[in-house]
Amino acid sequence: MMGRHSMGVKLGIGAVIVAALCLSQWLDHALYAQEVPKPTLEKAFPSSSKCKRCHERVFEEWETSPLSKSIHSPAFRASLDAFLASPAGKDKALCFRCHAPHVREFPEQAQLFIDQAKAGDPSLDGVACAQCHLIKQVDRTKQPPEPKYELGSKTLYGPYKDFVQNLAHQSMELGLFQKSDLCLNCHQSVPSAANLGKSNDLLGNWDQSKAVKSGKECQSCHMPEQVGESANGEKKRKTANHTFPGRIGKLRQEAAKLDVQTKIEGDKTIVTVKVQSLVPHSLPTTHPAWASVALELDIKGKNLKTVFTDKRVYGRVYQDAKGQKTSFDFEAVKVLEDTVLKPEETRVETFTFPTPKDTKTFDVEVTLNYAPITGPASFLQRVEAESSKGSQDPVFQSIEIVKFAANISTAK
Ligand code: HEC
Ligand code: HEC
Ligand code: HEC
Ligand code: HEC
Ligand code: HEC
Known part of the structure; x- marks a missing residue:
């Protein structure tokens, strides 16, 4: 009787030891995970050319939009130069906060983007697919509102709950994609004009407008709903126009x-x-x-x-x-x-x-x-x-x- 009892106790201690070992291993792992080198810029923000393979319609729309030229337009390149030559230009990454937002996560790459913008070589993306679809959250308590990215994640956020599975990435529905908040992080105010204080405001009292009070978001007008293929060969469904009509387009x-x-x-x-x-x-x-x-x-x-x-x-x-x-x-x-x-x-x-x-x-x-x-x-x-x-x-x-x-x- 005694023997069996003490066996039980021994087993108990054994289990505790095993558990403790597991825990320490897990802790090791967690620590190790934190030390895993940061993914490269190309891995963290895959190039839009990779998305084109399966999302041809979206890609072609986006390509005609001003967004695809956000670091390559002549006016941007000339004003980036003027900025870098000014006293405020010490903060080299500032313009890229919105014109190529992945530079925020890789500030050490700012010079590379400056060189690319100057060369007019469009091999690097400015505001492309991953730069929007990897945004997990926008913190509107910050001025201007700040996007949160999860580096290394393969989940792309979008408007669909009933997405079709695919081999390239995971999908997840996120309400943010049908809300103005997503756009505000770049369109509300410009940190490089911070000296203007309260006058640093691009949109005015937009949230008091009749359109917004009747439920319109930026997307209602600037990414109008249409019907088409969301991914090559998938069945037609409601999609969003990615030409971003503004100064150009019917809007x-x-x-x-x-x-x-x-x-x-x-x-x-x-x-x-x-x-x-x-x-x-x-x-x-x-x-x-x-x-x-x-x-x-x-x-x-x-x-x-x-x-x-x-x-x-x-x-x-x-x-x-x-x-x-x-x-x-x-x-x-x-x-x-x-x-x-x-x-x-x-x-x-x-x-x-x-x-x-x-x-x-x-x-x-x-x-x-x-x-x-x-x-x-x-x-x-x-x-x-x-x-x-x-x-x-x-x-x-x-x-x-x-x-x-x-x-x-x-x-x-
Ligand atoms: C990461 C920053 C960023 C986000 C997020 C963003 N934009 Fe923009 N947007 C820009 C930049 C930069 C330009 C200017 C591109 C250029 O012409 O160089 C622009 C241009 C535009 C234009 C063209 C304006 C014109 O003068 O014709 C429209 C329309 C637009 N964005 C709408 C949106 C909408 C709608 C959203 C939200 C779904 C959005 N943007 C989210 C940075 C952003
Ligand atoms: C807070 C985000 C943000 C920052 C920071 C920012 N921009 Fe922009 N920029 C935009 C948006 C959004 C547009 C599109 C505005 C529109 O069309 O109404 C734009 C448009 C432009 C345009 C006109 C479109 C084009 O490409 O010719 C130029 C030029 C420009 N920005 C230069 C700069 C420079 C230079 C800096 C740095 C000093 C800078 N921007 C910083 C968001 C930003
Ligand atoms: C400025 C941010 C922005 C950029 C850049 C952008 N998207 Fe989107 N995308 C959105 C938003 C917002 C929606 C949801 C719009 C809605 O439902 O009203 C969306 C919807 C989608 C959808 C589902 C609906 C559809 O139209 O098929 C796909 C797929 C998609 N985007 C892929 C892409 C790809 C691929 C690129 C690059 C070629 C891209 N997006 C560039 C913001 C963006
Ligand atoms: C191997 C093909 C393939 C590649 C490559 C691919 N996608 Fe997709 N993606 C799909 C398919 C299929 C769907 C599902 C479409 C549907 O449900 O109508 C999808 C859905 C999406 C959605 C909608 C998610 C949702 O839940 O709303 C977004 C956003 C998206 N892709 C963005 C991208 C971006 C950005 C890239 C490049 C980094 C990319 N995709 C590369 C095949 C692909
Ligand atoms: C009710 C429709 C509607 C809504 C909602 C709306 N806009 Fe606009 N927007 C327009 C129209 C119309 C124009 C002016 C004509 C044009 O340039 O297409 C415009 C112009 C613009 C321009 C470029 C022109 C310029 O003056 O520099 C930008 C950038 C823009 N809107 C961003 C936004 C953002 C960001 C939101 C959300 C906070 C938004 N819009 C909400 C209708 C709308």
Whole structure:
């Protein structure tokens, strides 16, 4: 009896010893796991070309979007240079926080990205597939909100609960992908313009807009729902447009309405323009600092000759620490003038000019455009030099948002 009992005790001690051994091994393992070298940049953030193999439709859409050029556009390359040459440029990784967010996780690679951006060699991604689909969480208590990545994870987050399994990666539904929060971490404010304090705000009171109160998220308008193949050969389902319509694309036509009234008072004519912004955030968004929208009036008299022009500009004028105007938000310390159209605002403009003479009618043309890039001559020359299209680069052209035209009779 005694023998069997003590056996039991011995076994018990044995189990404890085994358990303790296991625990210490597990602890070793846990410690070891922490010392596992960090995955390389290429492993942690696989290149978009790897996703293309199975997600051709998405890839082709994304490739035409501005996002695919986030570190390769001539304006970015020229302004990155200007930034690096400025006192704020000591923080080499700052622009990449949003233009190539994986550099945040690999700050030691900042110089590599600078060299690549300068070379205009698009072999490195800026804001591509993995840079969004590996975001697990966005911390909105931080200003600007911060993304959390899990380095080395093979799980890609997305909108589907009922995803089809595949051999390349694990999938997981994450509500974040249908929420503005995902976008806010790059679109709300710019840390390089931190000197602006409360004025460092790209979107305005967007969350108070009618659109947002009716349940719209950034994706509702900028990644519109469509039907197609989510992965090559899979059955068609609801998908999200990855061309990110904005300045380019059809969404522009939904940006604003113009209501134009012309009143002739003898020698004097008054044109009143109501500009109604339908955009639930600032128009334009104010990074880069030269971003602006122009309302242009063109009066054509006899033989369609322009007899009067005038314009109003919606944007911001910034001042630097030396009291000079600057086109760069990373140099700005103060907003001198702010004419940005606020979310869903209606702005009324009046233009007064001499009634065109020697003609029975005249034309009133009003256009609302995204204005071309502006800045110091040396900077504009730099942008031109960086572009394969030179002075024909699209940044030097204005982009029409809406246009109004009417023929007005001068007869009483
Ligand atoms: C990691 C940072 C980042 C995230 C996250 C991000 N964006 Fe962007 N986005 C950018 C950058 C950088 C550009 C500018 C690219 C360029 O032109 O160089 C841009 C450009 C755009 C444009 C084009 C703007 C124009 O002027 O035409 C749209 C639209 C847009 N983003 C929408 C979104 C939406 C919607 C989301 C959320 C689903 C989102 N973005 C998430 C960084 C980001
Ligand atoms: C907080 C995120 C963020 C940071 C940091 C940031 N950008 Fe941007 N950048 C954006 C977004 C978002 C857009 C698209 C804005 C739009 O189209 O309305 C953009 C657009 C641009 C554009 C115009 C599009 C293009 O590629 O020509 C330039 C130029 C630019 N950024 C330069 C810079 C430079 C230089 C820095 C560093 C000083 C910087 N950005 C830092 C988010 C950021
Ligand atoms: C700026 C962030 C961003 C980038 C860059 C991005 N996505 Fe997405 N993607 C999203 C969001 C947000 C959704 C969900 C949109 C929704 O459901 O409203 C989504 C949805 C998807 C889906 C499911 C729906 C569909 O349209 O098929 C797939 C697959 C996908 N993305 C793959 C990719 C691939 C591949 C790339 C690169 C070529 C890419 N994404 C680039 C943000 C992004
Ligand atoms: C071997 C083919 C293959 C490769 C390579 C691949 N995917 Fe997928 N992926 C799929 C399939 C299949 C689905 C399921 C689509 C569905 O359910 O409609 C999917 C689904 C997704 C989803 C949706 C997940 C969800 O739950 O919403 C995202 C996001 C995604 N992939 C992103 C990527 C990204 C980013 C890459 C590159 C890093 C990539 N995929 C590479 C085959 C692939
Ligand atoms: C109700 C639709 C709607 C929603 C919701 C919406 N936008 Fe827009 N957005 C527009 C329209 C319309 C424009 C202006 C026309 C254009 O450029 O396409 C625009 C323009 C933009 C631009 C580029 C133009 C510029 O002025 O520089 C960016 C970047 C942008 N939106 C980001 C966002 C982000 C980020 C969110 C979410 C916080 C968002 N938008 C929510 C409709 C919307």
